Amino acid sequence: MSSLWPRLEPLLAQVQKPARYIGCEDGAQVPEHAPHKVAWLLAYPDTYEIGLPNQGLQILYEILNERPDALAERTYAPWVDLEALLRRHGLPLFSVDTHRPAADFDILAFNLSAELVYTNVLNCIDLAGVPVRAADRSPEHPLIGAGGHCTYNPEPLADFVDFFVLGDGEEVIADITERVGQWKVAGRTPGSRERLLRDLASLEGVYVPSMYDVAYDDDRLVGVTPRFPDVPERVEKRTIADLGEWPYPKRQLVPLTEVVHDRLNVEVFRGCTRGCRFCQAGMITRPVRERPAAQVRRMVGDGLRRTGYDEVALTSLSTADFSGIERVVADTVADPANCGQVSVSLPSLRVDAFTVGIAAELQRARRTGLTFAPEAGTWRMRQVINKLIREEDLYGAVESAYSQGWRRMKLYFMTGLPTETDVDTLGIAELARNCTEIGRRHTKGASVTVSVGGFVPKPFTPFQWFGQNTAAELQRKMWLLRDELRRDHSVQFKWHDPKATLVEGMASRGDRRMGAVIEQVWRAGGTFQEWSEHFDLGLWTDALAAQGLSAEEIVYRHRHQDEVLPWDHLSAGLHKDFLWQDWRDALAEVGLPDCRWTPCYDCGACTGYSIEHVVASATPPAGGSQGTGQDLDWTPAPVPVQLGSRS
């Protein structure tokens, strides 16, 4: 099939931000399609400017295009103006690289980073000219795949997606490519699609929902079981053992138009063992796998020269924990090739003065704002969520930041956490006020922005059993805080819409019956639900009622220990009894230290897959309480880490 460009071109003159659809980025590839190559169309189901920087998609894009038996192009959800024009002119979803129709590809693979994009997934499948329900597809249709953090509860999308990938994608895409390539070469005969899917179901890290039966008893889920003996009862996630073997992206895409995170990004480690109990990312990406420092330096240096960016972000779930972070930062800032013009950003700052010291070093070029995430307003609450930041850590960090020239501070919090009382919620206001007071000692214009989101319990965390606060309760807490901070002009208060939090909760822990709700919302025109101008709670509550479901059942109630959870047939490596014990510890307000620097407590993530932490230092980084709230002034006992012997 040929390019749709000649037919798209006149439409682009009529839409907002047409540069979203032209491709042509530095790093973009123009792959050659051929019968022996498996063609992947990697889709981000949100706008180009949100989706382009996604590192997971860029990593797979490069790895697939390096293979002789595969190719990959990209697509993003067209904004509503272009979608209307496409439908009016009978044009399908297209790739931005060669503007080929989506249905020309063998696999349409979605990145699922957030729940509110689910209706966009259905819209993209439909725009591609593929039946939205997997059961309605024939051999000529592309396979619909999905990966990313949301796949740890894939059930709400199980009716629409042919296969899900759990965990790291770097290796498993090779296995999938080989299987799909054989299918393609053998000719897509009737019945072959089902045989292929059954074959894919046996791959480690691949979940094929159509190979499982779902049983309910009295309206409650009682089991998800394989339909065939060769389909695994439990699907384990895929984990790469050594990040150093995957120095991707090697040629990060440099967009021609403005996107979020418009800078060079270098992933310095994957996984996190801080053990914050609300944090799904930290639980499902274990163990910690650091990239060798020398490779980080090389990727930073090469990347800056190639892209022309003047900013690099060292990304991970907690970058200040990277062994030898100070050296890497100092080397980058001091590199004469960078002419002193390069700034380094750490998107996830730990809350202590030591971290601010690094920040001062790396933001020499520009010193605008600093962001910290204490997450909760009182020490008691932070013990419950295991984010063990002491008040003096926060004030030390803030003091240090203001004294070194920062004027603006942003603090992230959650409300609606387990055991939370109004004392905890109002504690947020008190922390913020104390921070501005510290700031005023240094600068008159000190200001603090407090950003509060409602807590959504996520699968494979100790809080997966917790009943989410109702939208009304979250709204009451937001207003409580708003009223408390109303007269304080140095504190700006921002909150996330509790109505959107409710819908996130439905998708986060709903079972397969949520599929019909998502389909109904999509059919009613509910796309781009993560955009406040398009979000419509009414569509969701109507659809829920029409399907005979309730928010009470899916979102608000606490789960029992012996209850079957919709993701029990999947595994992120974590033992369910570990998570249950951690949930009990949370309710008892007992903190749990980071296992990188303390003995193993067998969460299952390492032992289950025979892999280990890869960290270059067996001792915690210097300074502060490391956010653990514990006295770390001791000589650590031998711990199960692989000492970094690589340079």
Next chain:
Amino acid sequence: MRVRLRFTKLGKVRFTSHRDVARIWERALRRAGLAVAVTEGFRPRPKLSFGLALSTGHESLAEYLDVELATPLDAAGVAGLPARLSPELAVGVDVVAAAAVEPGGESLQEAVRSCRWRIEALGVDPSSTERLVEVALGADELVVTRQRKGRDVTDDLRPAVLSVAVVGPTAGGTDLEAELAVHPRSVRPFELLAAVTPLASEGRVLRTAQLIWREAGREEPLLAAVDPDAWRASHAQPCTTGRDPRDEPSCTRGVEAEPGHDRTKHFPVPAGGPPER
């Protein structure tokens, strides 16, 4: 020292905005290793000054940028700038001329008085358009109404329409050539169409020249031999068509290309051209 660069904006990249082009330039200058002077202060910015903005979607053979260099270049260095910078820019953005300019001189935005355009009027044929152009040029005024701050404002475009002529047919309509003044405000190509051929819609639009008015006549800030008709031919195809990437310049840059592979092939970089008066 200050250098003036003339560049094109052709093909798919025409869908980027004026601000996007500024960002593309900032990165390209760093990639080329050119030390650009930066502004003082809290957030240092490179000292770049662009000429008249070009609407998103319009193409151009005559965009301009003045760059303040921190380290001066000799004459050969300046002459080498087109070849040095074009590979670092987006496909369709090619530097076609470069020259040192006196610091403290008139800025491009002040100096340029009019622009020459190639404008495609869709849905109308050349002969009827010819008649409408004659009528328009013979009229005392060409009144257009536009919305400004929520209110209707009427303007007489006639004094700003310095010339219009039919060039010939295109696949979907008629090509016009026009010279439009930029002061007191820039007249936009769609306004010209609205005033002259109200039934036509705007197709491809190409800026062919920005003009400074001197006593001796009109002159371009920098000369380059760029031919609008050659542009039609070379840009009939988009930069990625899914054809074999080896057959044409692709969006994929340098890294894959062989050393010395010249990607600035949309336009022959001229040694100089006939002065336009």
